[in-house]
Amino acid sequence: MAIHFSEAELKGRRERACRAMAADGLDGLLIFRQESMFYLTGYDTFGFVYFQCLYLGADGDMFLLTRAPDLRQARHTSVIEEIHVWVDREGVNPARELRDLLHQRRLSGKKLGVEWESYGLTAANGRRLDHALDGFCDLEDASTLVSRLRLVKSAAELDYVRRAAELADEAYDRALDLAGPGADEGAILAAMQGAVFEGGGDYAGNEFIIGSGPDALLCRYKSGRRRLDARDQLTLEWAGVYRHYHAAMMNTFLIGAVSDAHRALHAAAREAILECEAALKPGNSMSDVFMAHARVLDAHGLKDHRMNACGYAMGTCFAPNWMDWPMFYEGNPVELKPGMTFFIHIIIANSDDGLAMTLGRSSIVGESGAEVLSKRPLDLVVR
Amino acid sequence: MAIHFSEAELKGRRERACRAMAADGLDGLLIFRQESMFYLTGYDTFGFVYFQCLYLGADGDMFLLTRAPDLRQARHTSVIEEIHVWVDREGVNPARELRDLLHQRRLSGKKLGVEWESYGLTAANGRRLDHALDGFCDLEDASTLVSRLRLVKSAAELDYVRRAAELADEAYDRALDLAGPGADEGAILAAMQGAVFEGGGDYAGNEFIIGSGPDALLCRYKSGRRRLDARDQLTLEWAGVYRHYHAAMMNTFLIGAVSDAHRALHAAAREAILECEAALKPGNSMSDVFMAHARVLDAHGLKDHRMNACGYAMGTCFAPNWMDWPMFYEGNPVELKPGMTFFIHIIIANSDDGLAMTLGRSSIVGESGAEVLSKRPLDLVVR
Numbered sequence: 001m002a003i004h005f006s007e008a009e010l011k012g013r014r015e016r017a018c019r020a021m022a023a024d025g026l027d028g029l030l031i032f033r034q035e036s037m038f039y040l041t042g043y044d045t046f047g048f049v050y051f052q053c054l055y056l057g058a059d060g061d062m063f064l065l066t067r068a069p070d071l072r073q074a075r076h077t078s079v080i081e082e083i084h085v086w087v088d089r090e091g092v093n094p095a096r097e098l099r100d101l102l103h104q105r106r107l108s109g110k111k112l113g114v115e116w117e118s119y120g121l122t123a124a125n126g127r128r129l130d131h132a133l134d135g136f137c138d139l140e141d142a143s144t145l146v147s148r149l150r151l152v153k154s155a156a157e158l159d160y161v162r163r164a165a166e167l168a169d170e171a172y173d174r175a176l177d178l179a180g181p182g183a184d185e186g187a188i189l190a191a192m193q194g195a196v197f198e199g200g201g202d203y204a205g206n207e208f209i210i211g212s213g214p215d216a217l218l219c220r221y222k223s224g225r226r227r228l229d230a231r232d233q234l235t236l237e238w239a240g241v242y243r244h245y246h247a248a249m250m251n252t253f254l255i256g257a258v259s260d261a262h263r264a265l266h267a268a269a270r271e272a273i274l275e276c277e278a279a280l281k282p283g284n285s286m287s288d289v290f291m292a293h294a295r296v297l298d299a300h301g302l303k304d305h306r307m308n309a310c311g312y313a314m315g316t317c318f319a320p321n322w323m324d325w326p327m328f329y330e331g332n333p334v335e336l337k338p339g340m341t342f343f344i345h346i347i348i349a350n351s352d353d354g355l356a357m358t359l360g361r362s363s364i365v366g367e368s369g370a371e372v373l374s375k376r377p378l379d380l381v382v383r
Numbered sequence: 384m385a386i387h388f389s390e391a392e393l394k395g396r397r398e399r400a401c402r403a404m405a406a407d408g409l410d411g412l413l414i415f416r417q418e419s420m421f422y423l424t425g426y427d428t429f430g431f432v433y434f435q436c437l438y439l440g441a442d443g444d445m446f447l448l449t450r451a452p453d454l455r456q457a458r459h460t461s462v463i464e465e466i467h468v469w470v471d472r473e474g475v476n477p478a479r480e481l482r483d484l485l486h487q488r489r490l491s492g493k494k495l496g497v498e499w500e501s502y503g504l505t506a507a508n509g510r511r512l513d514h515a516l517d518g519f520c521d522l523e524d525a526s527t528l529v530s531r532l533r534l535v536k537s538a539a540e541l542d543y544v545r546r547a548a549e550l551a552d553e554a555y556d557r558a559l560d561l562a563g564p565g566a567d568e569g570a571i572l573a574a575m576q577g578a579v580f581e582g583g584g585d586y587a588g589n590e591f592i593i594g595s596g597p598d599a600l601l602c603r604y605k606s607g608r609r610r611l612d613a614r615d616q617l618t619l620e621w622a623g624v625y626r627h628y629h630a631a632m633m634n635t636f637l638i639g640a641v642s643d644a645h646r647a648l649h650a651a652a653r654e655a656i657l658e659c660e661a662a663l664k665p666g667n668s669m670s671d672v673f674m675a676h677a678r679v680l681d682a683h684g685l686k687d688h689r690m691n692a693c694g695y696a697m698g699t700c701f702a703p704n705w706m707d708w709p710m711f712y713e714g715n716p717v718e719l720k721p722g723m724t725f726f727i728h729i730i731i732a733n734s735d736d737g738l739a740m741t742l743g744r745s746s747i748v749g750e751s752g753a754e755v756l757s758k759r760p761l762d763l764v765v766r
Contacts (some may be wrong), residue, residue, distance in 0.1 A: 002598070002607040026420040032506075044605040046589050047503075049704035068691055072734065075602045087691050088712040116507035119432075119703060121416075124504025124526060125498035143507060190580035192556040197573035202606045206429050206702065207586045215385070220456045223585045243606050308451055308470050319589065320502060320702035321432035324717050329471040351455065 001151030002077055003042040005156055010079055013149065014040050014056065020145050029055040029142055030098075030129075032121035034318040036146035037064075038244060043078035045070050046319065048120030051086070051094040051128075052369040061105065065098050084295035089292045092162040095125065095132035100138070106252050113142025119320060121149075147325045150315050157245060158364060161314065163201075165247035165373035170195040172249060172376055173375035179234055179253050180383040185210050185225040192238055202241040204248075205322030216252060216356040217349040219307075231256035235356050237345070243317040247373050248343040250360030253354050253381040265299060265357035266298035268379040271347040273378065276310060276328075276344045280363055280370040286332035293328070293346065302348055311344040314362050340365045341373075385460055386425040387626045388539055393462055395598035397423050397443065403528050404436040404441040410493035411440040412525055413481075413512075415504035418700040419529035421627060423510055426461035428453050429702060431503030433479040433734075434469070444488065448481050457723075471558040478508065478515035478628050485520065487630040510740065530708045533698050535722040540628060541747060544697065544724050546584075548630035548745060550623030555632060555759050562611070562636050563766040568593050575621055585624040587631075588705030592620035599635060599739040599742075604688075614639035615680060617738050620728070627699040630756050631726040633743030636764040648740035649763040651683035652729040656742050656761065659693060659711075659727045663746055669715035676711070676729065685731055694727040696751025723748045732754040 003010070017040060021029055032053040037043040040056065047070035056062050063082040064074055074080050082100060086094040102112075114132075133139060153161060160352050174191040189210050196202070205220035216235040228234060230354060232255035241246040254262055275292040294309040297303065313324040328335045328344070345360030359378060363370040386393070400423060404412055412435040420426040421508040423439065427732040432454035437444050446465035447457055448491040457463050467484060469477040490735070495516075499509060516522060528740075536544060557574040572593050579585070590604035596610050611617060615638035637645055659677040680686065696707040709717045728743030742761060746753040 002605060005607065033452065046703055049589070049602055049706065069602050069730075072732065073601050073605065076598055076601060077605050088710065090714045100559065105695070114506075116510060117505050118507075119502045119505060121506040122500050122502060123497075123504040123509025123512070124501075124524070125507050126509050127499060129506070141507070152549040163417040184581075186580045188584050190577035194573035194577050197569045197576065197608075198567075200569050200608050203590045203604065206432070218456050218459060219452050220430055220585065222385060225580075225583050227737055243584050318703065320429055322430065327471065327487065331471070331473045347452075349455065 002261070003079065003291045007079060009154060009156060010040065014060065015044055016149050017056060017146055020056050020115060020149065020299060024142065024145065025302060026058060026113040026140065028055060028107065028144060029113045029145065030055060030115065030117040031146070032115045034120055035150065035316050036115060036302055038316050039077040039146060039150050041080050043074055043080060045073045045077070047073060048318070050330060051125050053098055054080070054119060055102070060061065065094065065101060071121050072189065080291070084270050088349045093128055095128040099136055101199055107137055110136060111138040111140060111180055113145055115143045117143035135226065144325060153341060158339070159197050160243040160245040161364065162235065163243050163246055164240040164242040166337055167199045167201045167242060168194045168238065168249045169240070169248045169374055170199060170374055171238050171240060172259065173252070175236055177269060178379065179228070179255065181228060181230045181256050183228045185212060185227070194287065200242065202244055204239040205243045205317035205319055208364055209235065211235050214354055217304065217351065219347055224248055229257050233356055237358070237360065239322055245319065246314045246317060246322050247362040248360060249362070250345045250358045251375060251381060252356050252358045253383055255383055258380065258382050261353065263356060263380065265355060267346050268297060268302055268358040269348055269357050270378050272296040272346045273344055273361070275361060277370040277372060280342065280344070280365055282336055282337060282338055282365060286326055286328050286334045286336070287330055289344065290328040290330055290332065293332070297348065304330060305348050305350045307347050310346060311342055311360070312368060314343050336365050386462065388425065389463060392537060392539060393413065393423065393425060395440065398528055399532055400439060401441050401443055404496060407496065407525065407528065408558050409496040409523065409525060410492060412528065413438060413500045414529070415501040416529065417503055418699050419498060421584065421699050422529060422533050424461040424463050426457055426463060427727045428456045428460070428726070430456060431701070434508050435503060436481055437463070438570060441603055444474050444722065446484065446721055448477065448484060452558055471619065476511055478511040482515045482519055491522060492630050494521040494523060499524055500526035500674065515706040519579050527708060534696060536724060537718055541722070543626040543628040544630055545756065546626050547623040547625040549631045550579045550584045550625060550758055551630045552623070552759055553582060554621050554623060559764065559766070561597045561754065562609060562617055562641050564613045566611045568607065568610070570596060579623055582618060583625065587622040587624045587628055587629060588700035588702055592618065592650060594618050597737055600731055600734065600737070600739055606660065608692040611638050616739055618741055620741070620743065622705055627701065628641065629697045629700060629705050630745040631697060631705065632745070633728045633741045634764060635739050636739045637766055638766055641763065644736065645740060646736055646763065648738060650733050651680060651685055652740050653743040655726055655729045656744070660746060660753040660755060663719060663725065663727070664751060665721055665748060667719050667720070669709055669711050669717045670713055672711055672727065673715065677713070680731065688733045690730050691731060692718065693742070694725055695713070697724045697726050700752055710711050719748050721748055721750050
């Protein structure tokens with residue numbers, strides 16, 4: 001079995017989840033987030049793309065309902081002992097099979113939490129679930145019950161986060177080596193992703209982002225690579241990932257030459273990320289970090305060219321999204337605590353003059369402040 | 384703008400979608416599947432991880448509601464002209480903003496189709512949508528309306544599929560070069576993914592699958608790489624991807640030596656894939672292809688070691704899943720037509736003796752039969 005934590009650590013996590021259920025008056029939890037399944041049992045798959053549910057009772061009782069291709073996957077990667085399989089056929093409704101399993105457990109009339117906020121539970125399957133359980137038991141949203149537990153990392157998890165950060169730095173080095181006039185974006189992407197895989201790392205929860213020229217202002221992946229111009233700008237956002245733990249970074253390299261305007265944007269971005277990292281300490285809120293970002297950029301006259309969010313938690317995210325809960329935005333009350341890990345990104349994009357500048361790196365919240373994970377400088381990169 | 388099809392082709396697709404709506408008695412469509420957005424407008428993003436909806440009226444009227452980071456993404460990659468942005472803040476409900484936009488369009492009391500079966504619409508957001516539109520208009524499942532149109536590819540799309548298949552073959556060659564006793568799985572994965580990126584290709588809708596030793600029996604990605612033993616088995620499933628069009632392949636390489644048992648499994652897998660490809664012709668159903676797979680493997684005494692499905696359509700899938708609609712399983716009535724593209728995989732996994740054998744490749748359905756896309760042989764690979 002390829003389980004990346006001790007069985008005792010996994011058991012401790014399940015016990016904390018059971019206590020959280022009890023505190024919320026829940027008799028059990030219907031788990032659809034792959035992140036939660038990985039956290040509680042080690043179960044590692046993308047089989048959540050079809051209907052799949054892990055049941056965990058407040059009493060510790062547990063079973064998985066999944067498709068045949070994931071039966072062995074669960075056996076090889078998790079501590080789950082009871083696995084039920086539903087079979088593809090016209091008109092099949094796995095939600096009804098789930099109800100039958102819950103019925104056998106005498107859970108009729110009980111109150112169950114559900115992870116409705118999950119890519120592993122499409123709205124279509126959510127409706128099937130609602131219909132199948134209507135009148136059978138009471139359902140209540142518990143989408144963040146496990147996510148809240150995942151937020152503060154254990155020592156073993158932080159080891160993986162630090163290894164992920166090393167892989168992110170190695171990907172940065174590869175990009176730095178290749179970037180320059182005439183360089184091919186596809187070759188840069190291959191080298192960066194290769195650094196992570198060759199270091200034993202994993203795919204990230206979403207695609208690495210690469211864009212140059214006018215598309216350096218974008219902050220999503222898109223199809224279509226190009227070669228860098230003699231004078232250009234190249235925006236990259238990537239993550240080192242180890243055992244599914246992420247450590248993201250972001251940077252905009254300037255190619256060929258630097259204008260004063262770009263230099264000024266970099267100075268603002270650098271000041272902003274340092275101010276955010278200064279605010280990243282126990283007792284502060286997520287909103288405090290966002291407000292540091294906004295204060296600096298707005299003072300530089302960049303209010304119209306910044307984002308409404310400046311980062312988010314880093315954790316064991318699965319596709320299609322490495323942005324873990326919660327996010328840095330105005331008014332987010334979640335309090336920072338030691339052992340949390342975050343990615344802070346400063347994104348400045350001015351569509352009027354076509355200039356982009358970004359800076360981003362990940363940190364662990366320590367007892368008194370941020371432990372920045374990247375060993376690379378924040379200096380302006382010109383190739 | 385980086386749009387990979389002519390505006391005329393995109394317009395033709397939207398017109399066909401509008402006709403399909405009219406035929407189904409729908410006044411408009413609430414689109415949440417990124418595949419549908421890409422197909423109809425070129426829009427290329429992973430921003431669907433948050434609430435995002437493309438509205439297309441049966442009259443051709445169209446707007447997008449998304450978050451700020453995707454405003455520029457939509458402008459750079461799509462023909463969408465009207466873009467509305469919702470802003471992250473505590474208690475925000477973008478579904479209500481969507482209702483207001485629909486209300487301005489005088490769509491009160493109308494009948495709208497919804498893509499409920501979409502990773503871009505979690506059950507939580509589906510519930511918000513239901514509540515926001517309750518009593519405002521009638522909703523009806525239209526999850527496959529655009530998927531059905533996507534199934535038969537145009538000449539321009541088939542060009543991309545063929546390029547994707549070349550990238551898949553190049554990834555195969557890289558794996559063949561590196562595989563052997565002592566080889567590192569991580570290096571193999573880096574080389575395969577690198578071949579796709581260096582060729583101008585894209586990330587696949589899900590992770591490439593790599594597993595050796597006992598994990599060669601798995602058919603999902605998982606974290607944790609190892610080195611191949613002196614005698615080993617290595618299962619790989621990967622896709623060349625170009626402009627998001629996929630051409631998948633699958634193979635199990637034997638390392639160091641071959642047993643008679645493995646040889647027999649390969650012979651069965653080879654016979655099965657050829658029989659499936661013979662069944663892949665216009666007029667046959669998806670079920671016919673599955674039954675060819677089952678007939679061959681069952682005759683080889685492998686009924687207990689095969690899957691309940693043997694492949695699926697290939698198309699422009701986004702994360703977390705490259706398995707496009709529909710799938711080859713018993714009883715699936717969807718009829719095969721020229722221009723459809725499919726991945727057929729034969730997966731044999733025997734947990735009793737720990738042996739795995741797989742073979743898979745993609746084909747276009749031609750006027751009279753399958754056009755197999757890979758140029759590589761189906762021979763047993765021993766390294």
